[in-house]
Each structure stands twice: as structure tokens, then as C-alpha cells.
Amino acid sequence: MILPDMGGTTVGTALSAVLGLLLIAGCDCNQKYKYEIKEFQVPLDHFSFLINATFNIRYLYNDSFVDKSNARTPIFFYTGNEGDIELFAQNTGFLWEQAERQRALVIFAEHRYYGKSLPFGSSTFNTSLPEHLAYFTVEQTLEDYAMLITFLTNDRQMPVVAFGGSYGGMLAAWFRMKYPHLVTGALAASAPILQFSGITDCDIFYRIVTSVFQNAYNTNCTANIAKSWKLFETLGASEAGKKQISDAFHLCNALKTDEDLKKFLDYVEEVYSNLAMVNYPYNSSFLAPLPAYPVRQVCYYLRELQTTDADLLHAMSSALAVYTNYTQSAKCLDISVNSNADDSGWNIQSCNQMVMPICSNSSETMFRTSSWNFKDYAEKCYKNYRLTPKPYDIILRYGGRNLEATTNIIFSNGLLDPWSGGGVLQSPNDKVFVIILPEGAHHLDLRHSDPADPPSVRDAREKEAAIIARWIQDF
Amino acid sequence: MILPDMGGTTVGTALSAVLGLLLIAGCDCNQKYKYEIKEFQVPLDHFSFLINATFNIRYLYNDSFVDKSNARTPIFFYTGNEGDIELFAQNTGFLWEQAERQRALVIFAEHRYYGKSLPFGSSTFNTSLPEHLAYFTVEQTLEDYAMLITFLTNDRQMPVVAFGGSYGGMLAAWFRMKYPHLVTGALAASAPILQFSGITDCDIFYRIVTSVFQNAYNTNCTANIAKSWKLFETLGASEAGKKQISDAFHLCNALKTDEDLKKFLDYVEEVYSNLAMVNYPYNSSFLAPLPAYPVRQVCYYLRELQTTDADLLHAMSSALAVYTNYTQSAKCLDISVNSNADDSGWNIQSCNQMVMPICSNSSETMFRTSSWNFKDYAEKCYKNYRLTPKPYDIILRYGGRNLEATTNIIFSNGLLDPWSGGGVLQSPNDKVFVIILPEGAHHLDLRHSDPADPPSVRDAREKEAAIIARWIQDF
Numbered sequence: 028m029i030l031p032d033m034g035g036t037t038v039g040t041a042l043s044a045v046l047g048l049l050l051i052a053g054c055d056c057n058q059k060y061k062y063e064i065k066e067f068q069v070p071l072d073h074f075s076f077l078i079n080a081t082f083n084i085r086y087l088y089n090d091s092f093v094d095k096s097n098a099r100t101p102i103f104f105y106t107g108n109e110g111d112i113e114l115f116a117q118n119t120g121f122l123w124e125q126a127e128r129q130r131a132l133v134i135f136a137e138h139r140y141y142g143k144s145l146p147f148g149s150s151t152f153n154t155s156l157p158e159h160l161a162y163f164t165v166e167q168t169l170e171d172y173a174m175l176i177t178f179l180t181n182d183r184q185m186p187v188v189a190f191g192g193s194y195g196g197m198l199a200a201w202f203r204m205k206y207p208h209l210v211t212g213a214l215a216a217s218a219p220i221l222q223f224s225g226i227t228d229c230d231i232f233y234r235i236v237t238s239v240f241q242n243a244y245n246t247n248c249t250a251n252i253a254k255s256w257k258l259f260e261t262l263g264a265s266e267a268g269k270k271q272i273s274d275a276f277h278l279c280n281a282l283k284t285d286e287d288l289k290k291f292l293d294y295v296e297e298v299y300s301n302l303a304m305v306n307y308p309y310n311s312s313f314l315a316p317l318p319a320y321p322v323r324q325v326c327y328y329l330r331e332l333q334t335t336d337a338d339l340l341h342a343m344s345s346a347l348a349v350y351t352n353y354t355q356s357a358k359c360l361d362i363s364v365n366s367n368a369d370d371s372g373w374n375i376q377s378c379n380q381m382v383m384p385i386c387s388n389s390s391e392t393m394f395r396t397s398s399w400n401f402k403d404y405a406e407k408c409y410k411n412y413r414l415t416p417k418p419y420d421i422i423l424r425y426g427g428r429n430l431e432a433t434t435n436i437i438f439s440n441g442l443l444d445p446w447s448g449g450g451v452l453q454s455p456n457d458k459v460f461v462i463i464l465p466e467g468a469h470h471l472d473l474r475h476s477d478p479a480d481p482p483s484v485r486d487a488r489e490k491e492a493a494i495i496a497r498w499i500q501d502f
Numbered sequence: 503m504i505l506p507d508m509g510g511t512t513v514g515t516a517l518s519a520v521l522g523l524l525l526i527a528g529c530d531c532n533q534k535y536k537y538e539i540k541e542f543q544v545p546l547d548h549f550s551f552l553i554n555a556t557f558n559i560r561y562l563y564n565d566s567f568v569d570k571s572n573a574r575t576p577i578f579f580y581t582g583n584e585g586d587i588e589l590f591a592q593n594t595g596f597l598w599e600q601a602e603r604q605r606a607l608v609i610f611a612e613h614r615y616y617g618k619s620l621p622f623g624s625s626t627f628n629t630s631l632p633e634h635l636a637y638f639t640v641e642q643t644l645e646d647y648a649m650l651i652t653f654l655t656n657d658r659q660m661p662v663v664a665f666g667g668s669y670g671g672m673l674a675a676w677f678r679m680k681y682p683h684l685v686t687g688a689l690a691a692s693a694p695i696l697q698f699s700g701i702t703d704c705d706i707f708y709r710i711v712t713s714v715f716q717n718a719y720n721t722n723c724t725a726n727i728a729k730s731w732k733l734f735e736t737l738g739a740s741e742a743g744k745k746q747i748s749d750a751f752h753l754c755n756a757l758k759t760d761e762d763l764k765k766f767l768d769y770v771e772e773v774y775s776n777l778a779m780v781n782y783p784y785n786s787s788f789l790a791p792l793p794a795y796p797v798r799q800v801c802y803y804l805r806e807l808q809t810t811d812a813d814l815l816h817a818m819s820s821a822l823a824v825y826t827n828y829t830q831s832a833k834c835l836d837i838s839v840n841s842n843a844d845d846s847g848w849n850i851q852s853c854n855q856m857v858m859p860i861c862s863n864s865s866e867t868m869f870r871t872s873s874w875n876f877k878d879y880a881e882k883c884y885k886n887y888r889l890t891p892k893p894y895d896i897i898l899r900y901g902g903r904n905l906e907a908t909t910n911i912i913f914s915n916g917l918l919d920p921w922s923g924g925g926v927l928q929s930p931n932d933k934v935f936v937i938i939l940p941e942g943a944h945h946l947d948l949r950h951s952d953p954a955d956p957p958s959v960r961d962a963r964e965k966e967a968a969i970i971a972r973w974i975q976d977f
Contacts, residue, residue: 074549076854076889077636161552173898205680207908208901379551414551423648426683433682434907 059475060116060123062087062133067178069139071146071162073170084144084171087116087135094130101131101499102179102187104210106172106202108195109373111142115195118313120475122190125492129499131188134179136172138198139163141372152371157413160375165421169202176209186502188495189213192470193446194373194381200436200451201425212435212498214491215451216470222383222449224418226427229399231448232300233387239303239443240393244326249393251329252299255343256292256395258336263288275344276351279359294362296394298350303445304469309479316354319479324349378408382418383449434458435498437491441467460494462487534950535591535598537562537608542653544614546621546637548645559619559646562591562610569605576606576974577654577662579685581647581677583670584848586617590670593788595950597665600967604974606663609654611647613673614638616847627846632888635850640896644677651684661977663970664688667945668921669848669856675911675926676900687910687973689966690926691945697858697924699893701902704874706923707775708862714778714918715868719801724868726804727774730818731767731870733811738763750819752827754834769837771869773825778920779944784954791829794954799824853883857893858924909933910973912966916942935969937962 066083093100103126107115116135126133137144140163145151147159176187189210191199196218203213221227241249262268269288273281282288301314306322318324328346333339351360377383386399401418408414426433430451438451439462446469454461464472466481472488541558568575578601582590591610601608612619615638620626622634651662664685666674671693678688696702716724737743744763748756757763776789781797793799803821808814826835852858861874876893883889901908905926913926914937921944929936939947941956947963 072550074639074641075547075636076639077633079890158552161550164549164551166549170898177898206899206901207906208904415554423645423652424681426681429683431682432909 058117059120060089061091062089062116062135064088067171067175069171069174073167080146082139082144082146084139084175085112085137085142086175087112087133087137089126089133092127092130093132097130098183099502100185101129101502102176102185103129103131103133104172104176104187104189105135106189106191106195106198107136107138107141108191108193108198109138109141109376112137112144113142115192119190119192119473121473121488121491124476125495128492129496132179132185134175136175138195138372139168139171140375152375154412160379160412160414163372163375163379165198165201165380166424168198169205172198172202173206173209184502186211186499188498190216190473191218192216192473193218196470200433200438203436204425204433207434211502212437212495214437214439214473214495216439216473217441217444217446217450218438219383219446219449220421220425220451221428222446223422223427224382224384224401226422227449229384229386230388230391232385232445233392233394235443235445235448236300236303237392237394239306239322239445240299240326243306243320243322244330247332248326248329251333251339251342252393253389254333255295255339256389258339259288259292259295262336262340263291271340275340276347277344277359279361280363291362292395295347298347299393300445302350303443306443306468307471307474308466308481308484309477311474315350317350318353321349321353375412375414378412378414378416380417380420382416430455430459436460437462437494439464439467439470439472439487439491441465441469441471443467444469444471460490462490533592534595535564536566537564537591537610539563542646542650544646544649548642555621557614557619557621559614559650560587560612560617561650562587562608562612564601564608567602567605568607572605573658574977575660576604577651577660578604578606578608579647579651579662579664580610581664581666581670581673582611582613582616583666583668583673584613584616584851587612587619588617590667594665594667594948596948596963596966599951600970603967604971607654607660609650611650613670613847614643614646615850627850629887635854635887635889638847638850638854640673640676640855641899643673644680647673647677648681648684651681659977661686661974663973665691665948666693667691667948668693671945675908675913678911679900679908682909686977687912687970689912689914689948689970691914691948692916692919692921692925693913694858694921694924695896695900695926696903697921698897698902699857699859699876701897702924704859704861705863705866707860707920708867708869710918710920710923711775711778712867712869714781714797714920715774715801718781718795718797719805722807723801723804726808726814726817727868728864729808730770730814731864733814734763734767734770737811737815738766746815750815751822752819752832752834754836755838766837767870770822773822774868775920777825778918781918781943782946782949783941783956783959784952786949790825792825793828796824796828850887850889853887853889853891855892855895857891905930905934911935912937912969914939914942914945914947914962914966916940916944916946918942919944919946935965937965 065086065088067086068081068083071080071082072078103122105115105119105122112135123133139146140151146162150156151159153159187210189199189202196215197220199213200215200218200220203210237249240252259272262271269282282291302322302325305311305314305317306320309319311317325346328342333342351357384399387394387397389396405416408416433455435458437460440447440450440452441464444467452461452463464483464487466483471484472491540561540563542561543556543558546555546557547553578597580590580594580597587610598608614621615626621637625631626634628634662685664674664677671690672695674688675690675693675695678685712724715727734747737746744757757766777797777800780786780789780792781795784794786792800821803817808817859874862869862872864871880891883891908930910933912935915922915925915927916939919942927936927938939958939962941958946959947966
């Protein structure tokens with residue numbers, strides 16, 4: 028899940044380029060899980076009769092677990108989210124483990140406009156052709172998946188279970204809501220389907236991040252971070268101070284302008300959010316190569332309340348290096364990694380339908396105060412993409428908190444995950460399962476089993492496996 | 503419900519222009535039910551970010567029953583179908599009666615592209631502008647209704663019950679399936695949601711019509727009709743014969759060409775279908791001014807097995823006049839009443855998504871044999887409207903027979919209604935109610951209560967009322 032890109036404005040917060048980082052950091056590139064890569068033709072526009080154009084989305088296919096004598100083979104279908112589908116295949120070990128157990132066909136479907144599923148090839152994101160972005164919506168994507176499942180089942184009765192984490196989890200949940208005839212059930216891990224205007228407070232995200240940092244080592248951690256903003260701004264006001272920051276953090280490009288300083292601050296803020304999300308109990312490389320419980324590591328460097336500017340600057344630099352240079356292979360820190368093709372995707376979705384308000388208050392969090400200003404947000408969307416956001420689209424279609432009629436969805440949320448604030452934490456009925464992982468970060472339960480997993484994650488996976496097994500049995 | 507217009511081809515059947523008739527025959531024009539007419543702005547295209555154009559749909563509004571002190575006032579929402587919404591308001595007495603009982607707000611929403619809800623005004627159906635037809639889909643229509651309900655409830659908790667008959671009943675059912683957060687339940691009367699390719703035999707419609715005629719008076723009725731096709735064709739082969747037919751049926755425009763003859767035969771065939779649909783137990787004027795149980799009246803004139811051509815011709819003429827000139831006010835019979843703007847609507851929908859295969863077999867029915875040929879059908883659609891039909895769209899989205907996850911829908915079907923063949927006659931679970939009216943014609947239960955109603959219709963309405971009351975209570 029990537030937060031909306033607000034870079035360059037004073038509204039909201041600037042957690043841009045997470046996807047950029049994510050693609051650079053890459054997958055567990057030992058290719059733990061194997062698959063064929065296939066393509067499937069879909070209409071560009073499922074919902075009007077204006078054009079008949081089509082394009083291909085990619086999907087990953089593995090039938091090695093399938094019992095060919097079983098006419099009702101389950102399909103485990105990952106509803107791909109904002110990135111190259113191979114990354115999610117490598118970071119969703121739970122699906123593979125369960126597929127082996129259930130002898131399921133494994134499918135990871137790539138979301139249109141990501142990875143290599145680009146409807147207009149290399150000109151897909153050409154901002155002088157905004158009409159290319161018109162078909163980049165949740166509904167078109169779900170229809171792609173519906174058609175792909177219809178094609179795969181080919182009139183056979185096969186139970187399909189949707190899996191997804193983060194935005195992919197939102198898609199899995201919405202897919203079950205809208206196409207229950209195609210999807211028996213869905214595991215929606217860390218899926219903040221309530222993080223929309225008017226139904227969840229915009230400050231919840233940063234409050235949870237703060238709480239994660241507060242509890243990771245000791246409370247000096249957040250006190251130091253809270254203090255650091257003022258220090259950065261004071262230093263940043265002078266040329267010498269800018270150089271001091273640049274040197275301390277080994278920036279590849281020294282800060283020169285106030286705009287540079289702002290980018291640096293936004294970058295740092297984003298790092299904290301990412302750290303909270305991937306605060307996994309073992310070494311991982313989902314958003315960046317990281318040690319186990321990286322927030323704890325960061326806070327270890329901030330365990331003393333720093334009183335001098337020099338000490339604080341030094342401590343911050345050591346702390347952030349946990350995220351920015353854990354492998355110690357980077358010669359310098361490049362804070363402008365939001366320039367590759369793929370992160371265009373989420374920035375656009377944030378501007379059309381996925382308008383998820385985020386704000387923060389310095390008196391209650393370790394972050395700077397920033398408000399949510401929809402008007403400015405919408406203006407920026409129009410300026411960048413000629414897109415007018417529809418902030419109520421998702422609630423209109425998927426119901427916001429009105430989930431009474433929903434069935435066969437597991438909503439799992441780790442309480443260490445800042446996105447849990449917009450997650451479903453109470454079940455609307457006895458056919459929707461809410462699983463809370465007190466020690467869980469962002470969709471930790473979807474990842475492969477690991478000896479370092481805390482008990483609550485193992486419990487959650489067992490419960491999820493049992494529910495999925497029942498869906499398949501009852502099909 | 504209007505059958506697909508196949509006029510001019512030899513495939514399928516030619517039940518065109520029902521809507522034309524319907525608009526001419528008009529409503530119970532004493533305006534039994536009162537309302538304000540309002541307008542509501544909707545996006546032309548809900549599903550892409552290509553255009554920001556909007557237009558207004560109409561809706562009828564009556565709050566005279568509302569208990570203003572009730573914060574949870576029910577809304578009874580008619581999901582308008584293929585025609586001017588005022589017609590449906592006047593022919594859906596059950597909704598009004600129940601609204602009074604439940605003190606509900608009454609809304610009848612006009613379907614886009616019908617009545618006065620034309621997105622491009624007078625050029626909406628201009629066939630040289632096929633792009634005007636692009637947004638004429640079920641999904642866009644349901645979104646219009648979703649937005650209207652969101653506007654009407656204005657963040658208040660109000661139970662909404664959708665009502666609809668025929669295609670409007672299909673919409674009511676699909677609306678509940680896709681927007682359960684907005685609609686507590688739906689009464690889908692005579693809604694043939696299974697009348698699609700591959701899930702229902704295409705000959706069911708005419709088999710039911712035949713059965714209705716067979717049981718109305720005596721079996722000579724269908725024998726005479728079955729014989730009449732051959733007679734019409736034999737006579738129609740000569741000029742003198744064409745004149746004989748024209749005279750017998752008092753045609754406004756005498757048959758001259760073979761094409762004229764074909765139109766006449768198609769017209770007659772359509773009359774039988776309409777008669778079966780509106781075979782109501784009292785005088786009515788839904789599709790045409792008609793006596794009570796009009797099929798019985800028609801078959802009264804065909805009660806003797808006619809042995810000579812002249813006798814058969816005479817009997818047929820008397821029989822058909824029950825439908826074509828019950829008021830005896832027509833000077834002649836005009837069989838080309840499919841030329842006004844509104845019936846364009848259904849012909850287009852039949853060509854985009856609402857592809858409902860119909861065929862017939864003369865050995866099993868009183869009709870001529872006609873096959874269902876999708877290829878020819880699609881070619882005609884392209885020729886007429888530049889539209890490529892998507893015959894599997896509806897099944898992909900609404901699930902065909904896979905209704906297990908559906909809740910809070912009443913499917914009611916009269917067994918005298920030819921559309922019941924494509925209706926839901928078995929409940930998939932205990933939250934979907936199937937109500938069968940053995941003596942019911944096309945959505946008879948939706949009409950106003952009448953002393954002539956057969957007991958099964960009164961029973962059905964009582965059951966429906968109780969279920970609706972429970973939905974409101976449980977809300």
C-alpha cells in the first residue's frame with residue numbers, strides 16, 4: 028500500500044515513491060516460488076460500448092500442486108495490486124503453502140497499468156495523452172479478474188479463493204462482494220477499505236506509526252524524532268546547515284534549495300511509515316533490505332534523549348541508515364527514487380478513486396502537523412494528470428462501513444500496521460471473519476512461515492487456513 | 503419486458519414494437535397515483551475518467567405517506583425500466599398500497615435513455631452518432647440509481663426497498679446483489695434474469711405462450727392458430743390473397759409486398775405474446791386496452807376447429823380484434839407502430855447486453871419454427887447501431903444461476919407469464935424468496951389490488967408485504 032503522493036504541496040503528507048523503492052529493492056530474488064507467465068486478453072473498457080479495443084494482462088500460473096483427478100480443483104487467485112505481479116508472488120508465501128496443502132491451482136493476476144500489463148505500452152503514462160488513463164479503475168480491474176477466472180474455470184465447478192494484501196486485499200474483498208458467483212471467499216490481509224473520506228479519521232495512520240515507534244524500544248525514540256523536525260528546519264535555513272544535513276546523511280545530491288530540504292523531510296517521514304509497515308520479525312526485503320524488527324533497530328539508535336543538535340543529528344543518521352543502507356552497499360543516499368514508470372500507477376489511482384485522506388498532528392504524534400485539504404489535492408491531480416478525483420466513488424460502490432450483506436471474507440489486520448486504522452476490525456456478521464494480529468505488521472500473515480513468526484501470526488494463519496479449507500469443502 | 507427486435511431477419515422471432523404499442527396505449531390516464539417530477543444529475547459515464555459530462559434523469563417523488571417524525575423512513579424505490587417512468591408509476595399499484603401501509607417515501611426512477619431521461623436530448627438515438635449509445639448499459643443505470651439513493655438518504659439510515667417488474671425487476675434484483683449497502687431488499691416481479699445464452703433454452707418462451715392459449719378455453723384455439731400461418735402464407739403468395747388478408751384484418755395499409763406480409767405475420771405473433779403477458783383478470787390497458795382474461799376472449803373466437811380457409815380467416819380476424827380493437831374505436835389496424843423514439847431504447851439494449859435468445863418450434867408450439875442465430879443477430883446489431891453485442895456480459899457480472907450468495911430478494915413469477923421460463927423458480931437459500939402465482943400473468947402481483955384478483959395473487963401480495971415489513975423492521 029502506497030500513500031497518496033502529495034509531494035510538492037503543503038497539504039496532506041508526502042509518502043511518495045514507496046513503490047519506487049519497492050521495485051528497486053526488489054523481490055527475494057532467489058525466486059523461491061515458480062510459475063509460468065501467461066497473458067490474457069481483456070477489453071480496455073468493460074463498461075461502455077464506445078470502443079472495442081483490447082490489451083493483454085499478465086498472470087502467473089502454477090499447476091504443480093493440482094490433483095488432476097479432482098474435477099473441483101480449487102483456484103487460489105491473488106488479486107494483484109500496485110506493482111509488478113512477480114514481486115507479490117515472491118512475497119505471498121502463505122498462498123503457496125496453502126495451495127500445496129489444498130492441491131490448488133495458483134494464479135497471480137497482474138493489475139492493469141502495472142508491471143507489464145500496460146494497455147498503451149510505453150505511452151501508457153504519457154501525460155500528454157490523459158485519455159490513456161481513463162480505464163485505470165478498480166471496477167475495470169475487477170472485471171479483468173472476473174473474465175480471467177471465467178476463462179480458467181471454463182464452465183467447470185471450481186472453488187476460487189481470492190488472496191490479497193494491502194490494496195490487493197481491498198481488491199480481494201471487493202471482488203468477493205461484487206462477484207460472489209465467481210469467488211467462494213477472500214482473504215483480505217491489511218486491507219484498509221475504510222480509509223476513505225468521512226468514515227475514518229485522517230490522523231489514524233500517523234498515530235499508529237508513532238505508537239509503533241513508541242513501543243519498539245523506549246519512548247525516547249519518538250521524542251528524538253519529534254525534536255528532529257525542528258532541528259532539520261533550523262539547520263536547513265542556512266547553507267551551512269544544509270551541508271551539515273547532507274553530510275550527516277551522506278546524500279548523493281547535497282541539499283541546495285528549500286525545495287530540496289522539503290523533499291528530504293518528506294523522504295524521512297516516508298521512511299518511518301515504511302518501517303512500521305514492514306516491521307517483520309525476520310530479515311526481509313519487501314520495501315528495502317532490512318533486519319528483523321527494524322523499528323526496534325532504528326529506536327535502538329535513538330534510545331538516549333539527545334540534548335545537543337550534533338548528537339541528535341548523528342543519532343538520526345545512524346537510525347535512518349537501518350532503512351537506507353542496511354546492506355552497507357550504498358555509497359550515498361538518493362532521496363529522489365520516485366522517478367521510475369511504475370510508481371506513476373499508484374499516484375494516478377490516488378488521484379482518481381483511491382483518495383485516502385491522511386493528516387497528522389504534531390501534538391499527538393512524532394510527525395509534523397499537516398492537514399488534509401481536498402481542494403488542493405484535487406487541483407494537483409488535475410494539474411498532473413487532468414484527472415478530477417472522485418473521493419466518494421469507492422464508498423458508493425463498496426459500501427464503506429455498511430458490510431452487513433458481506434459474506435466469506437477474512438479481514439486480517441496487524442496492530443503494528445499503520446493501515447490497520449482503516450481496516451475492518453469488527454465483524455458485521457458471522458460469515459465475515461476478523462483476525463487481529465497484535466504483533467503483526469503489514470500483511471505479515473500473507474508471508475511465508477518463518478521460525479521467527481510470533482505466536483499470534485501462527486495462530487492467525489491456522490485460523491485462516493481452516494476457514495479457507497471450509498470454504499472449499501462447502502463449495 | 504420487450505423481446506429483442508428481430509424484425510427484417512429470418513432469425514429469432516419478431517416481437518418488435520411492444521414498447522411502441524405500450525406508449526400509444528398509454529397508462530391508466532386517470533392518473534390514479536400522484537407525484538412530483540424531479541430531476542437528478544448523473545455522470546454520463548460512471549466507470550471511466552475519460553469524460554466529465556453529466557445529464558439529468560427524471561424521478562417521481564411522493565412523500566405524502568411519510569411520517570415526518572420517523573428518522574428511519576422507508577424508501578420504496580422503483581428501478582425504472584424500458585419506458586417513460588410515469589407509465590410504470592401508474593401500473594405498479596402494489597408499491598403505492600404498501601407505501602401507504604409502511605408510511606414510505608415513494609420514488610420511481612426513470613431509466614437513462616428512456617422517457618425524458620435522454621443523455622443527448624433529441625440526438626440521443628441519432629444513428630449517425632453511435633457514440634451517443636455507448637453509456638446505455640445496465641451498470642451505468644444501476645449507478646444512477648445508487649447515486650440517487652445516496653442523495654435521497656443524505657447520510658440518514660433509511661431502509662430502501664427496490665421494486666421492479668420485468669426488466670425493471672431484473673434491475674431491482676441486480677441492484678440488491680451489487681449494492682446491498684444501499685438496498686435492504688428487492689421485489690423482483692417477473693424478472694427473467696436467467697433468460698440468457700447457455701442457461702435457459704431459447705424455446706421456453708413460446709412454449710409457455712402456447713400453453714396459456716391451450717388452457718384458456720379449449721385446445722382448438724392453438725390448433726387454429728397453428729393452422730393459420732400456412733393459410734396466411736398461401737394467401738399471401740398472391741395479390742388477391744394479400745387483399746383478402748388486408749380486408750379481413752382491416753389493415754390501414756393493404757399488404758403489397760412479401761415484406762409487408764412478413765411484417766404482418768411478425769405483428770400477429772407479437773400480439774399472442776403480449777396477450778399472454780397481460781392476461782390479467784380484469785380490464786386493463788397496460789400494453790393495449792383489453793378485457794379481463796383477454797386470451798380466453800381470443801380463444802373464444804377460435805373455439806371451433808375451422809375447416810375452410812374463409813372460416814379460419816374470419817375467426818382469426820375476430821380473435822385478434824380483441825387485442826387490436828377492443829375499444830372499437832380504431833378505424834383500421836396499423837401494424838407499423840414501431841417507429842416512435844422510445845422503442846429505439848430496448849432495441850439497442852437487446853443489441854448490447856440484453857441478448858435474450860428466443861426461438862420456437864412449430865411441432866411443439868402454435869408458432870412458426872424459428873431458430874436462434876447469434877451471428878446473424880450480431881450482424882444486424884452492428885448494421886443498425888454499430889454495436890457489437892456482449893451476450894455473456896450479464897452472466898459474467900450477475901452470475902447466471904449461481905445465486906448462492908444472494909440475499910433479500912423476492913422473485914415472483916406468474917406461471918401464465920411466458921417470461922417465467924427465464925425466471926428464478928427455485929430459491930438458492932433461505933434469504934431469497936420465490937413466490938409462484940399459478941394464475942398470474944406478467945407481474946400481476948405488482949399491480950393494484952382488484953376484486954377480480956385470483957386467490958394466488960392475493961396470497962402472493964400478502965407474503966410479499968410480510969417479507970418487506972420484516973426487512974424494514976430488521977433494518
